[in-house]
Amino acid sequence: MLLSYCNNIWRCMCKKKNPSLWEIMSFFSSELNCIEYWVKNRWGGIPVCPHCEKQDEHYFLKSRSKFKCKSCKRQFSVTTGTKLHSTKISLSKWMTAMYMLCHHKKGISSYQLAEDIQVTQKTAWFMLSRLRESMDESKWDFKKLSGQVEVDETYVGGKQANKHKNKRVKGTQGRSTKAKVAIVGMIERNGKIRARSVANVNSEVLLPLLKSNIADASTVFTDEFRGYAKVRYAFNHLKVDHSAGKYVIDEAHTNTIENFWSLLKRSIIGIYHRVSPKHIDKYVAEASFRYNNREKNAYEKFEVLFNNVNGRLTYEELTAAA
Ligand SMILES: [Zn+2]
Numbered sequence: 001m002l003l004s005y006c007n008n009i010w011r012c013m014c015k016k017k018n019p020s021l022w023e024i025m026s027f028f029s030s031e032l033n034c035i036e037y038w039v040k041n042r043w044g045g046i047p048v049c050p051h052c053e054k055q056d057e058h059y060f061l062k063s064r065s066k067f068k069c070k071s072c073k074r075q076f077s078v079t080t081g082t083k084l085h086s087t088k089i090s091l092s093k094w095m096t097a098m099y100m101l102c103h104h105k106k107g108i109s110s111y112q113l114a115e116d117i118q119v120t121q122k123t124a125w126f127m128l129s130r131l132r133e134s135m136d137e138s139k140w141d142f143k144k145l146s147g148q149v150e151v152d153e154t155y156v157g158g159k160q161a162n163k164h165k166n167k168r169v170k171g172t173q174g175r176s177t178k179a180k181v182a183i184v185g186m187i188e189r190n191g192k193i194r195a196r197s198v199a200n201v202n203s204e205v206l207l208p209l210l211k212s213n214i215a216d217a218s219t220v221f222t223d224e225f226r227g228y229a230k231v232r233y234a235f236n237h238l239k240v241d242h243s244a245g246k247y248v249i250d251e252a253h254t255n256t257i258e259n260f261w262s263l264l265k266r267s268i269i270g271i272y273h274r275v276s277p278k279h280i281d282k283y284v285a286e287a288s289f290r291y292n293n294r295e296k297n298a299y300e301k302f303e304v305l306f307n308n309v310n311g312r313l314t315y316e317e318l319t320a321a322a
Pocket of ligand 1: 051
């Protein structure tokens with residue numbers, strides 16, 4: 001091993017499925033430990049030069065925390081070409097922030113993170129923003145939802161935002177997207193959620209969205225909203241008429257997705273207070289990540305997030321990050 005850095009906590013973390021907060025914090029407080037973790041988990045223990053793709057025991061320049069390729073002689077760090085490409089923030093702070101985001105069940109505000117890892121609120125906001133983008137599994141997980149899928153929309157922002165029942169009364173302002181952002185959610189019963197904001201809730205927007213996210217033979221449950229009128233042409237469609245007070249008719253209910261909306265709204269109101277429409281999808285991605293990984297403990301969630309973060313950037317992302 002190039003970095004022969006291996007202490008008790010590292011050994012402990014390798015063996016343990018659920019290390020404690022203290023063990024994690026102690027381990028990631030060392031920049032060298034973080035580098036070791038990246039080398040092991042990004043490259044399987046032996047660094048791969050991002051410039052020439054050669055895997056070797058490349059030189060480690062300890063003072064710069066960088067590697068020098070034995071083949072092409074260019075330098076690189078463990079984060080070169082990843083979502084943390086050319087970051088100025090220490091790995092120690094990134095890893096701690098990543099773990100805290102997974103450890104706190106409802107998320108963490110930029111003010112709290114700033115205080116916890118000793119950075120400015122602006123930096124903490126930037127870090128959380130970058131991490132939330134990495135939580136957006138819909139960007140690379142293209143497997144369609146299937147089986148029984150509940151579909152519903154909710155509205156965030158504006159004065160009417162939390163008047164949930166409003167939406168249930170026909171002909172009210174509840175579904176207007178003038179002051180609010182509409183979010184459409186599709187949730188597999190006992191499975192995964194996909195959710196994202198949409199410009200409007202016409203069937204011209206809703207149907208293509210459903211078709212690209214839900215497998216053909218699925219059963220789709222919605223309420224009686226007219227935006228779902230054409231769903232029956234593509235799926236087995238069962239509706240529940242909320243305005244008539246019929247919330248659960250046998251299997252035809254949308255309770256699962258409504259529970260998700262209340263989780264999302266509680267986190268936006270309780271932790272993040274105000275979310276601008278421009279950034280709403282990042283918070284939706286975070287809530288979806290939590291939901292989709294709900295069976296995992298904090299460390300397992302952290303591993304999923306870490307793998308998303310160390311994944312390669314697209315060319316657009318890379319040029320934007322430089
Ligand atoms: Zn090289």
